Amino acid sequence: MLEVKLECPKCKNQITIQVKQGEKILITCPKCKTQGTFTLPTEKSVQQESKKEDILIVEHLRKTFDKDILAVDNISFRVHKGEIFGFLGPNGAGKSTTIKILTTLLKKTSGKATIDGFDIDAQQAQVRRIIGYSSQDVGVDNDLTARENLLLQCQFHHIPKKKAKKKVDELLKTVKLIEAADRRLKTFSGGMRKRLDLASSLVSGPKILFLDEPTTGLDPQSRQDIWDYVIKLNRQGMTIFLTTQYMEEADHLANRLCIIDQGKIVAQGTPAELKEKIGTDKIKLLFKIDDVESCEKARKLLFKLPGIETVGECGLGLVSENGLTIMTKNGSAMFVRVVRALDEEDISFEQLTLSVPTLDEVFLKLTGKTLDVIERKKAVKPVGRRR
Amino acid sequence: MNFMEMLSEIVSIFNRWNKKLVRQPILIFFNLIQPLVWFLLFTQAFSAIGDIPSFQLLTGTSSYVTFFTAAVIIQTITSSALSSGLGLVTDFDSGFMDKMRVAPISKSSILFGRLFSAALTTIIQVAIIIVIGFALGVTIASGMVGIIIIFILTALFGIAWSGISLFVALTTKNQETTLSVGLLTTFPLLFLSAAVMPLGLLPDWVQQVAKVNPFTYVAQAFQSLIINGFEWDKIEYALIAILIVGVLSVGASIMVFRKKIS
Numbered sequence: 001m002l003e004v005k006l007e008c009p010k011c012k013n014q015i016t017i018q019v020k021q022g023e024k025i026l027i028t029c030p031k032c033k034t035q036g037t038f039t040l041p042t043e044k045s046v047q048q049e050s051k052k053e054d055i056l057i058v059e060h061l062r063k064t065f066d067k068d069i070l071a072v073d074n075i076s077f078r079v080h081k082g083e084i085f086g087f088l089g090p091n092g093a094g095k096s097t098t099i100k101i102l103t104t105l106l107k108k109t110s111g112k113a114t115i116d117g118f119d120i121d122a123q124q125a126q127v128r129r130i131i132g133y134s135s136q137d138v139g140v141d142n143d144l145t146a147r148e149n150l151l152l153q154c155q156f157h158h159i160p161k162k163k164a165k166k167k168v169d170e171l172l173k174t175v176k177l178i179e180a181a182d183r184r185l186k187t188f189s190g191g192m193r194k195r196l197d198l199a200s201s202l203v204s205g206p207k208i209l210f211l212d213e214p215t216t217g218l219d220p221q222s223r224q225d226i227w228d229y230v231i232k233l234n235r236q237g238m239t240i241f242l243t244t245q246y247m248e249e250a251d252h253l254a255n256r257l258c259i260i261d262q263g264k265i266v267a268q269g270t271p272a273e274l275k276e277k278i279g280t281d282k283i284k285l286l287f288k289i290d291d292v293e294s295c296e297k298a299r300k301l302l303f304k305l306p307g308i309e310t311v312g313e314c315g316l317g318l319v320s321e322n323g324l325t326i327m328t329k330n331g332s333a334m335f336v337r338v339v340r341a342l343d344e345e346d347i348s349f350e351q352l353t354l355s356v357p358t359l360d361e362v363f364l365k366l367t368g369k370t371l372d373v374i375e376r377k378k379a380v381k382p383v384g385r386r387r
Numbered sequence: 388m389n390f391m392e393m394l395s396e397i398v399s400i401f402n403r404w405n406k407k408l409v410r411q412p413i414l415i416f417f418n419l420i421q422p423l424v425w426f427l428l429f430t431q432a433f434s435a436i437g438d439i440p441s442f443q444l445l446t447g448t449s450s451y452v453t454f455f456t457a458a459v460i461i462q463t464i465t466s467s468a469l470s471s472g473l474g475l476v477t478d479f480d481s482g483f484m485d486k487m488r489v490a491p492i493s494k495s496s497i498l499f500g501r502l503f504s505a506a507l508t509t510i511i512q513v514a515i516i517i518v519i520g521f522a523l524g525v526t527i528a529s530g531m532v533g534i535i536i537i538f539i540l541t542a543l544f545g546i547a548w549s550g551i552s553l554f555v556a557l558t559t560k561n562q563e564t565t566l567s568v569g570l571l572t573t574f575p576l577l578f579l580s581a582a583v584m585p586l587g588l589l590p591d592w593v594q595q596v597a598k599v600n601p602f603t604y605v606a607q608a609f610q611s612l613i614i615n616g617f618e619w620d621k622i623e624y625a626l627i628a629i630l631i632v633g634v635l636s637v638g639a640s641i642m643v644f645r646k647k648i649s
Contacts, residue, residue, distance in 0.1 A: 103489050128491040137482025143407040155399035156490035158392055184410070200486070 008034055012336045054078040055208055055239050056085075056102070061111035063097050063263075071097040073263035074111070079208070079241055079256075084234050086254030087243040088359070094263040095243035096136060099212045102241070103133045116207055129157075132206035136213045138197045142185040146177050146196050149185070150203060157204040164203075171199040175229065191222030198229065209233065211242040215249060227252060247359040259363060266366045275357045277365075280309060281331025283338060286323035286351040298347050299324055305341055307334050323351075331356050396492045400500025401507075404474065408508060418470055419512055422463040426519060430455050436584075445585040448614045453525045456516075457609035458582040461602055462573070463512050464541055468548035469569025471505035472556030479560045494644050498553060502546045502637065509545035510538050525613070533612040536622065543629045544605050550636025557643045582606035601628040 006015045011032040019025055028035050056079035063072040072094045079085040087095050100106035102113060104124045112119070118126040140149050147168055154164035172178040175195040185193060194214065201209060214230070215223040230253055234240055244250050250257050251271050258268040267274055287295045295314040302324075303311050312325040328334040335354050342349060408414055430452040436442055437451040446454050478484040487497055517527070517534065527533050551572070556565045577583065579593055580602035586594055597603045608625035611618040 100485075105485055105488055125491060128489060131489065133485070133489040135482045135485050137480075137485070139482035139484075139486030141403065141407070141483055142481070143410050144403070148406070152399060152403055153486070153490070155395065156487065156492050158395065158491075 007333065008032060012333070012340075053081045055081045055116050056113070056241065058102070058113045059111055061098070061101065061113055062109045063094075063101060063106070064109045070263055072101070072108075075258075075260070075263075075265045077258050077265065077268055079239060081239055082234070082237055083255040084230065084240045084242065084253050086250040086257035087241070087260055088245070088247065088250040088254075088257050088363075089243075089260035090245055093260045095245075095260060096212055098260075099133075099210050099241070099243055103131055103210050104128060105133075129204070130207040132201035132204065132209040134197050134201040134209070134211050134214060136216060138190075138193050140185055140193055140197050140200065145182045145184050146172065146188075147181045149196060150200055153200045153203045159203065167203060171202060174232075175199045176225075189222075191218055191225065194218060194222065194226065195229070198226065202233075206238070208239040208241060211240065213243055213245065216245065223249075247363065251359050259359075259366060261363075261367045267362065271359060274359065274362045276329070277362065280327045280329055281334075281357070282355045283326040283328060283331060283335055284323060284351075284353045284355070285326065285338070285349055286321060287349050289322050291348075292322065294347050294349065295322055295324060297345065298342060298349065301341055301345055301347070302326060302338060305334075305337060307337070393493050393496050396496035397500045397503065400487075400497060401503045404501060404504030405507065407474075408504070415508060415511055415515075418467040419463065419515060421466055422459045422516060423519070425462060426452075426455070426459045426516065426523070430523070439588075442585065442588065445587045446610065446614060450524070452520075452523050453613060454585075454610060455583065456520045456525050456613055457606045458577065459516055459520075460513055460537070460541065460609055461544075461582050461606055462577060463516050464509050464545050465548050465573045465577075466569070467509045467512055468505060468545050469552045469566070469573065471501060471508075471549040472552030472554075472565045472569075473562055474501060475553060475556040476560055476562050476565055495641050498637070498640055498644060501553065502549050505549045506542040506545040510541055513538065513541045527613050528616045529612045533617070537609060537612055540605065540608060540622070540625055540629070543626070543633070547629050547633030547636055550633060550638075550640050553640040554636055554643060557640055576600055576602050580606055581610075601632050604628040 004017055004019055006017060006027070007013070008015060008029040008031065011029065011034070013029055013031040015027060015029060017025070017027060026035065058078070059076050061072055061075050062070070064070050075094075075098065077085075087098065089095050097106065101108045102115070102120060104120055104127055108121070114120065115127050116130055118130070120127050141152070144152065150168040150171055151164055154167060159167065169178070172181050175198065177192060177196055177199070180188065180192065185196070188196070198211070198214070211230070215226050218226065227249070230240060230242070240253075242249075242253065244253075254271060256268065256270050257274070258265045259274070260266065267277070269277075285295075285298060287298070292314065299311055299314055302308060307330060308326055308328050310327045312327075314322070314324050326334070326338065331354050335352070339352065433455075434451050437449045437454070442451075442454075443449045448454055475484070478487070484497075488494075517525075517537070520527075527537075529536070552565060552569055555568045559565060579596045580600045581589070581597050582602050586597060586603070589597060604621075604624045605628060608621045611621045
């Protein structure tokens with residue numbers, strides 16, 4: 001028998017239960033009466049869980065241009081089936097080079113990579129049948145209409161005419177271009193082109209979709225549209241590999257990600273794991289300016305709360321403030337607990353804020369520079385059309 | 388490689404280029420400007436060449452315009468062919484090429500689709516030239532069948548010469564280079580061939596160059612079809628010359644295209 005602490009998903013109440021390994025039990029939350037089952041995983045099932053199937057395996061990949069320019073420097077990573085995997089880094093970090101190698105557009109210098117078991121060099125034809133690729137440049141033909149562009153892609157994938165027609169209509173609807181379907185792309189906005197490009201990389205129903213900076217240069221609304229669409233595709237089971245130079249995007253979309261800088265992977269993990277590396281979440285609590293008593297009471301109370309690492313001194317911070325700062329590993333969960341603890345003791349407070357570390361901070365810590373600065377410095381793209 | 392699959396790939400790429408052309412018909416006329424200037428002005432200025440007795444003896448006509456029609460056709464073919472690489476460069480720049488390369492289609496299909504569409508464009512242009520020739524009083528001795536043979540030779544020579552442009556385009560991926568390499572090679576070759584002057588009237592050294600210049604053989608085939616009728620040996624020589632150029636240029640393009648990728 002083991003003692004396990006659980007949190008009710010609805011009211012966040014803490015429940016302690018006794019359970020055997022591998023046994024499934026029914027739990028009722030004593031507070032809000034929500035019911036649910038719980039199975040304590042056995043060691044074997046824990047192993048199985050962590051051994052998710054990898055669709056993309058990259059080992060010691062290197063790429064040099066002109067003998068001495070090292071664009072990709074010995075990178076290794078795995079992408080699980082069904083996840084969104086992000087490649088985050090500034091311009092010129094080697095993101096596009098990597099994606100071009102993986103999509104068979106560029107020959108690697110050394111290393112190994114397989115997609116769904118197929119070697120990207122020895123089995124290019126098979127690889128091309130199961131991947132979709134949407135480049136940074138938006139590969140659509142401006143002289144053709146949206147429908148013609150998609151039909152052409154269908155032809156490239158040898159999809160029979162009837163099926164292609166249906167498929168194209170379907171895709172045009174999902175990317176909200178059905179009304180503009182028979183217009184030539186010359187009249188299309190950047191966002192519309194990008195959506196069409198995305199649709200065109202999907203005609204074959206790829207197992208894995210490669211998106212090279214899908215939202216770079218798009219307006220906020222178009223960006224949101226692409227994000228929504230990417231999430232929708234992923235929910236339908238598609239594995240997505242995307243590169244981005246936006247922290248926000250990686251944070252929003254990626255289940256797991258690599259941070260890449262100057263051709264090297266400097267960190268990989270889930271966004272939460274990466275942020276955790278940076279340290280702790282901060283919860284800031286403010287009281288009425290003259291209510292020093294409440295602040296002291298809260299300080300003593302919170303100090304005893306499990307999960308809290310440190311509680312700062314009252315009144316520290318800005319001179320005009322009466323408050324304290326709490327450091328914790330798990331800010332969002334602790335946030336609720338703090339509120340509840342204060343509530344139970346009838347301590348009134350004015351304001352409660354939670355701040356979590358951002359991926360920007362992660363990047364700054366790992367590379368000693370911020371993405372913004374690098375972006376500005378490398379405004380002129382060095383990689384360009386080099387192959 | 389499945390032959391039917393490749394055929395369908397070529398057809399879809401061929402259709403794509405044709406659609407692009409129909410939507411920008413100005414492109415058909417763009418390449419025609421230079422040959423037309425030559426056809427209309429050069430022949431006027433040099434019409435006296437037709438009066439030279441040995442010219443008549445060597446060519447079988449006293450009309451320089453008639454003789455020169457072959458040169459204009461060749462110029463039309465080559466200047467049209469040399470811009471066919473430009474389309475590929477645009478595709479590289481727009482990212483469309485990457486889209487095609489990621490698709491499970493053969494590299495050769497991408498090139499052949501482009502080449503066949505270029506050939507079709509050239510046939511249209513040569514048809515326009517022939518109509519203008521009629522207006523200038525040119526007659527074609529071999530008649531309708533001869534015109535069809537001219538079109539066939541046009542298409543084949545167009546494909547062979549386009550291969551050079553594709554090769555430059557694939558190697559440099561640069562519009563300007565692709566265009567200027569084309570212009571720089573075409574003009575000298577035209578004047579170092581039997582296209583503008585019968586072989587016998589050319590200076591000795593030029594004759595030597597002209598004899599290994601494919602333009603000479605293609606020009607002589609056209610000249611014979613226009614002036615004399617059917618001289619199959621001339622057509623044969625033209626086909627051999629075109630075959631040699633075509634195998635080299637298209638072969639080199641395919642090789643360079645494959646190598647760039649894998």
